[in-house]
Amino acid sequence: MSQLSAELLPLTRDPVAIRGRALSLRRHVLRMAEIVGQGYVGQGLGIADVLAVVYFAELRTRPADPGWSDRDRFLLSIGHYGIGLYAALAEAGIIPLAELDTYGADGSRLEMSAPETTPGVEITGGSLGHGLTQAVGMALGLRLQGRDARVFNLLSDGECQEGSTWESALAASHYGLDRLTAIVDCNNQQADGPPARVMGIEPVADKWAAFGWHTQRVDGHDIPALLAAFAAARTTPGRPHAIVVDTLMGRGVRAFEEREKNHFIRVDADDWALARDQLEASS
């Protein structure tokens, strides 16, 4: 293996640096979405702050060697958030930045729903409710082999309705998987509308706590609060960690934030310039 491949992605816990990364991620998201003209832009923008913290403050990875066996694992359950993950992978140097222009195109590795064949994508999400099940297995397997790698699973408020999520929540707690962190993105949206109208999940933090998880709930755009929550997860032993993040879909682009039906959005060709302007103005 080459010298380069062993290099770790440098981490920082400086909120200003993380905020800069988050802005870059949002720019990447708009770049991808603009080419396709539509997509899960709301999710990509909404989760950018969280992903900036995960990738640039927490995750131990080797960008040139994404299969390194002692890496921390980030499992994207919600495959349709792939646009957000690709932004992070490109920003981290795991995939080439130029490849972002192929998002959603026939033959591209950057499929609308993220597949595990893309470097840095650990599992094929998209059939929702899978991520945490495999995260539990990975955490058990890594522990058995004496590896201290951590496992993160990003799941959605919608996924809190799948039975498999709670089956895994029981298992993680039963086995005391304290190297496992579930990040629960509460963006208050799913395919048919807000969860409160579709199938209520609140008080969702209480549910994770009742399942035996070390649970925190923070504003998913408050970077110091996110950094503190991940630090607490890192240093609290004995239980798995749930970090419930409240996020705003489309965050950073006012026109998208204000859209009501924003699970999948279409944007007229002329409006992308406005979106880019709004993003720059927000930073």
Next chain:
Amino acid sequence: MKTGMPRTGVTGNILTSDTSGAAATESAPFGHALVRVAEADARVVGLTADLGKYTDIHVFAERFPERFFQMGMAEQSLIGAACGLARTGLIPFATTYCVFATRRAYDFIAIGAALGRANVKIIAGLPGLTTGYGGTHQGIEDLALMRSVPGLTVIDPCDATEVAQATAAIARHDGPVYMRLLRGIVPKVLDPATFSFEVGRARLLRDGADVAFVSTGIMTPRALDAARQLEAENVRAAVLHVGTLKPFDRDAVATLLARVPHVVTAENHVVTGGLASAVADMAVDERLDIRLARIGIPDCFCDSGSLPHLAERYGLTPRHLADAARNLLRT
């Protein structure tokens, strides 16, 4: 495509449908048909698992809000609750995508619906390559799974006319049904004045003595296209549409194949366990001496991509059907 390669198509919306070449279309044929059925029969109720807008059952939900149950994204609960509703005498129509109904909730269909003889109608969207969203969303093996469940009726309609007629027919049919759904803007190929759907009956849409297309679902319009292409070469092709995979209309298929032994099956599904298998089983049972070419998805999970790109890549276009017929006749 890798960096720098020219862009061809894009995957786009999960629901992007391919209506190219369709002379006529209809919007949300299932949703509107269900409303008509429900207006006449108060036992009809609807359910979904966070895919109301995506399976056209929102049309029913708007008309009959009190008879509609949003179950959240929880497919096992969806099918289980539908079975419970059926046990109280109601006729539940439960919608989700093929993959989530059959993969996630298989046990609930097998036991709650089929073994329990519950009068539930499972309506499953995005069959086969009607979505570009890759292996997680393309229901490519659902017919095989559902055909193998004892007592389940399995339907793969081919257009808007049949979707609407089948919706009414399965509401009248007593017993569990799995029906693939074509949603949104759906091509209308069959004339409702002359076509009539009946559970368990195949329909000969076109007769011909040289080669027989036996097709189901969205492959039937493509078989009709292929038959027209062949006509220009003086090859007369029959098209038998098998809208109900189970119970399988053995008589209709056997009668045609005894007469026209060069057979091309066509299905929007893997070639194992679906229509091709049903035809081959029947031919062996009936000792028919046929030559069979099978058009369908090979034994693989499919790529993501635009629908025309995928149809081409996996060999599901009318041209592929016509070529299969030509090859059969040549050898």
